[in-house]
Amino acid sequence: MEEVDKILIRSLRLSGTDIPDEVQSVREFTTELIVEAVVRCLQVINPSVGAGLSHILPPGMSARFRIGISLAQACQDLGYQGEVGYQTFLYSSEPEIRRLLLFLVEKLPRDASEDAAQPVGKSTALHRAIATTIKEQLAVPWVPPTCRTPRLQLLQGSCLLKQFQARPLVLPRESDPSIGKMPPERKEFFVQFLPPVSAQLSRPACFAPSLLEQNMADLCTDQDWENEWKNQGLGSRMTPEEYRQWKHQRLQHRLLDQLRQAAPQAGPAPQGGTARDLTQFLGTFGAGQERMGALDKGSRFTHTQHLAFKQEAEPTAQIHTLPVSRTSEEELQERQAAEVEILESELGRLVGQIEEIEGQLATLGLTLTQVEGEVRQRQLGVTELEQTLRVKGRTVELLPDAENNMAKLQVVVESSAQRIIQLAAQWEKHRVPLIQEFRELKALHDSKELESSQRLLEIRELHERIRSAADEAKRKDDLYKQLLLELESLPKDVSRSAYTQRILEIVSNICKQKEEITKILSDTKELQKEINGLTGKLDRTFAVTDELIFKDAKRDEAVRKAYKYLAALHESCSQLIQTIEDTGTILREIRDLEEQIESETSKKTLNNLEKILNDYRALKQENTALLGRARET
Template identity: 25%
Template structure:
């Protein structure tokens, strides 16, 4: 069995199974190694299906994986006892039988292509995401209400316990070269500005931290956009208000005290009224813009509907055009064939050439056929002669068998007559001679004892055979390691009880 184990381990290593050099026999295989070996063999036998290479810590998922592998092995035609217990609580004999079955089912040229690992930041992130998703799918599913940060029904709604995983959107103003200037032509660029952009302006990645880079590129600060007309109007109005306030303050400072107080009140009232009027105007402008946006949105929807209808009509017209073009081509071909003597002459030439070709092929076939027919006839003649010879030999053998049977019957009758004659002679001698009588009695007793001895020898042989069978059964039962299996089952039961208690708590 050591040679068989070496062959199995060598074939598994050729399939790129992770087996260390210290393992020399199947006794050293544990459940994880058995699952990995069976999964790799099944993937080689049934390409396109992936199987897990490791057992998860949860017992329910272990049972599911083991039963799935056992079912696939049964589907391949395995006739032995196969179940999840064969994989989880395996012994040497069962593992050897299963792996030999799978290795026999492997294709002749099993070439496992080594995947080329892509280098780079994005492929590594994608690989990590795939591995995390696979690990999460292998884990046992737990309802959301049992998790510490799950969702629970509470007072007609849903309660979510958040652990503060969200982070605020923090942005910074980035200095990016902008060619879109309303007052200047795009093609005209100041050389000094271009030199500043190329040599002095830092990169976008260096203008802020890595955490704020993507939000800063996607969004502006938590203010209005600089391109917005509303924000520009508000800034201009605020600047004008500040200038007016400064001018009024300067004028008031040159007046006497009484006039100053009255002027201050009047100026403040005028400023407030102007602010209110400007805000009202801006709100009216905003409403007008909103109404224009709504109307434009409706117009766009109507135009999209009309465009879709036009596309459908265009597609239908194209189909009709294709059909008409095919019909026109067919009619042009038929018109080209009809009413032309050249085409008729060409067709006649083609028919004559085909007939000549058929005659040539018939002659060639006759040349090939005649020697084959002669050979066939000669073989038939030889076959008939051989059949006649065989029939004659069969008749001779049957005659020999009959004579042999007659000779055997004659010899049997002669032996019976000789036995009866010898018994009669012995009995006659025993009547007249005492020594002959004693010898006859001793011969009869010896015959009885010999029959008893033969019977005892046969019984002894049967007993030895039964003892050998029992020893083989004992050895097979010992090789199954029921004690080790029972220990594993007990430990798995304890683990299942712990998992159920965790779920209940």
């Protein structure tokens, strides 16, 4: 406690408490010094609370009680969890005062010079800038909206608030979870044609919300994948890439099934006219392409681009064919506007036709898929009918010579039966080892299945341990940061080597004490073993001696007296041993009581009782004096 008291006294002196140089521990603090130290700490921690408190203890007892109650209430308001009252300051004990002063010293703010001497990082500079800005804004008084200057409008108005609007972003990726490795065409698009993220948005205000939403979506996707892999993926016994491909294929099959189920609902088509309608539609599409000159083979973008180039070319041709005349600029603008309207209406009509044709093409594609399925089913039915017809034709050919054919058929059947019997015998020879091998493989598979299940459970337990270890590491990281902040808040001018040397000395003393305690325990165990051995030997010797003397005591009077003396001696020795044990117990109780007396003495109980009696007499005298004054008035 000496080192703790030195650090505590130094901190109290830095807070402004006038502690004499001869005071080296909390045990030497007087009541006036305790009150001054607490008030100085409160003034530094919360000036508004400490301003109303005096660090000088008044002579009157009632005023002392009042200031003690005020100090106790102020400490409780700061968050002190221990028991505190006026008696803590007026009739103090060393442990309570040390605990209270340590709490107040921890609440003291750091010195600005220490903060300035430390290196400033980016996060610290940002926090200071934010704190400075908030202080400046809080220092500015509130002004009604109609009376605000442009600067106050920026500080107190809502003109800087922006609506949170996110837009989808396209980010370059190395691989796709569903298809695996990225194809080279997409990589080329990412490298050469994909604009930057800032250029993908039409409004700069959407930049931060879009990035935040994209990041949140990626995090949620990764978290969902991790949960799904731990719950279902590990049970599938597949690698992550195989599991993703399996999910992708299953999704494709489901979509294909849904499209096939929805195809009949789009409208039934005649059985014979499906192919004809499709051919007619494709021919119409080709004729329209030749007629319009804008529906080229390709995507909708190429169609629209071709239409735009076509429309730009037609007005040019018209302008060149116009007769040369001096037309006013207004008429020329009106003509151009009318032509633009006509071209825009034509473009809208063509785009609508393209969309309608694309929808029809999708519907006809579904119908074509359905017709192909029906054709496959009918082809299977035709194949079955052809086989049946072949069998019946062969039967009809055998009908004219039925008897001979029946005899031949009977011979063939008998030979087939014999062959089947022979094949069954051969199969039985091969079946037995195969069944044995199958059973062995099945047992091996069951054992591997059990082993894989155990491995799966171990993997899941390992994942849980990893998660708990990550949480523990995060908790310890937070604790490390907190301890680092506390270390930075400690004074820098204290010699670290002295504390290190003191700690090493304490550790060495503890090691020595531990060795001595271990040695004493081992000696005690040896003594206890020796005592137990001697006690057993004594009991055995007494039993043997008792038996021998008891045999001779029946015939000889002297031996009978010796037997009585032996019994009395054994009883006296037992009482002596019990007395020694009781003496040791009493000595241990005496040592415990002495320790309790020392602890009570450290609490200054007698001094506090004397102080309480003196304060009671002083308070009684003050009350008597006040009553006398009241009677006089």
